[in-house]
Amino acid sequence: MLRLMAATPLRPKLYLAGPDVFLPHAGAQAEAKCALCARHGLHGLAPFNPHLDMSQPPAALARAIYQDDMAMMRESDAILANLTPFRGASADAGTLVELGWFLGQGKPVFGYSNNAAAFAARSRHQAALEEPMAGLAIEDFGLADNLMIEASLTLPLTLPPDGVSRRFDSLEIFSLCLEQAAAWFRDLSDTRRHR
Numbered sequence: 167m168l169r170l171m172a173a174t175p176l177r178p179k180l181y182l183a184g185p186d187v188f189l190p191h192a193g194a195q196a197e198a199k200c201a202l203c204a205r206h207g208l209h210g211l212a213p214f215n216p217h218l219d220m221s222q223p224p225a226a227l228a229r230a231i232y233q234d235d236m237a238m239m240r241e242s243d244a245i246l247a248n249l250t251p252f253r254g255a256s257a258d259a260g261t262l263v264e265l266g267w268f269l270g271q272g273k274p275v276f277g278y279s280n281n282a283a284a285f286a287a288r289s290r291h292q293a294a295l296e297e298p299m300a301g302l303a304i305e306d307f308g309l310a311d312n313l314m315i316e317a318s319l320t321l322p323l324t325l326p327p328d329g330v331s332r333r334f335d336s337l338e339i340f341s342l343c344l345e346q347a348a349a350w351f352r353d354l355s356d357t358r359r360h361r
Contacts, residue, residue, distance in 0.1 A: 177207060178244060179209045179242045180210050180242060180243070180246045182210050186212075189335055213238060218231065242273070244351075245268040247261050248261065248277075248340065249277040251279070257277075257311060257315060274347075277315070277343070278339045279310055280331060285309050285312060286304050310325055311323065321346050327342070
């Protein structure tokens with residue numbers, strides 16, 4: 167059963183997960199995503215931490231970022247994750263930890279990918295680059311990412327509808343996913359009203 171925070175029924179909060187924080191224009195990307203959320207009646211929380219003291223020793227800064235992100239996750243009603251493959255055949259490892267946390271909390275999980283290539287094709291390519299991967303089976307269920315990722319999502323993974331991959335920082339597929347998530351929340355609200 168999905169759990170939503172009672173304090174935000176009219177404007178659900180979405181934790182905007184993904185490796186977008188590594189972009190050279192991460193702050194502008196976070197602002198753009200939050201603005202798009204607002205247009206759909208949602209409140210975006212981007213794990214971009216400009217208020218943190220970046221001069222801390224690396225281990226202390228890492229811990230501070232983790233704690234800050236966890237605080238945002240706790241106050242969010244759902245996660246909308248950028249699952250575009252990152253530094254490998256699959257989604258960003260940190261993003262997947264966050265997605266798993268939301269699953270464990272029983273909160274909705276939404277995801278999108280700007281990459282239109284099938285997971286099996288990307289995995290074969292990655293395996294060819296890494297000798298220790300030679301001879302290992304390749305998961306091929308015809309999905310865009312690992313079956314555990316896709317099966318965990320509240321709605322199907324949002325992909326480029328024309329089958330053409332977009333740039334990593336494109337917001338086009340994010341916007342499509344956001345529309346679907348907003349419609350899901352509207353339907354949920356309508357269902358609750360008519361009980």
